[in-house]
Amino acid sequence: MASEAQQNHLIIIEDDKGRREFTLDSPVYSIGRDPKCDIRLISQFVSRRHATLVQLPKEEGDGYYYRIVDGNLKGKASSNGLIINGKKEAAHDLKDEDRIVFGPGVDATYYMLNRDAISTVPPDEYDITLISPSMMPDEDESDESLGITEQGGYELDDSQGYREDE
Template sequence: MVTETNESHLLIIEDDQGRKEFSLENTIYSLGRDRDCNIRLMSQFVSRRHATLVRMQRGDSNGYGSYYYRIVDGDAKGKPSANGLIINGRKMPVHNLKNEDEIVFGPQVRAIYYLLQNTQLSRQTDEVEYDITLINPGMNEDEDIED
């Protein structure tokens, strides 16, 4: 029997327009208030190109298909944002994201990163098993039973 792990990467943004969820699958994302950003942050306190998310391949041998995201302050050309990034309460220019990391971009603008892992066991046979419980529609506990 083989065990596979499927990972899902999720970024939940809270800004002036409420809460939005982004499923991360691309290799790079731009975050900021500019209209051209992949993930737009709605706040006057956020830079036009505030941060960049970059997908990184894991280095371990058993991490086939496994990756993580690195967040970098500023745009992809190296220009930093005005306010920087506060990650888990510390100001940081770069951080490899881990499950439930909190990123603060400015007042009332934040994100939480989730790494969701779904472990599945794949079968060696093609046989499909179902667990089915059959209920007779005439069997209702609320009905009066006549003797």
């Protein structure tokens, strides 16, 4: 049984609203300040319809990729344009980890992740959770000094900022 590769396309936007992640799977996305945009950018420095993402089939026939185009699909460019990987471009076929700048303080990173539909690697038998030694009590500390009662509960005193219940 052959495993078929799946692609996950992600774009992570950083703007005045913070950092947001979008999974891409539709054929077209509008990007901009307009509330009607599929991916809304929150900044006064971007156009209402700043850019468009278009899904295109790969030449090899296995999957697709995204092209980002400045402005809308009718040819109206944005005010600031697009800077992709440090270069101003009107259109760009996106590759993994491409960096897109829409304006001051507004940028995005594109990721294309390939994953096998069927896992062929067994789980790692040495996959463990590490605990920092600073999280462990010293050997000379008794349960009583840690505030642990005989019933297994915890007792807090005034030094820890809590009032004792009487």
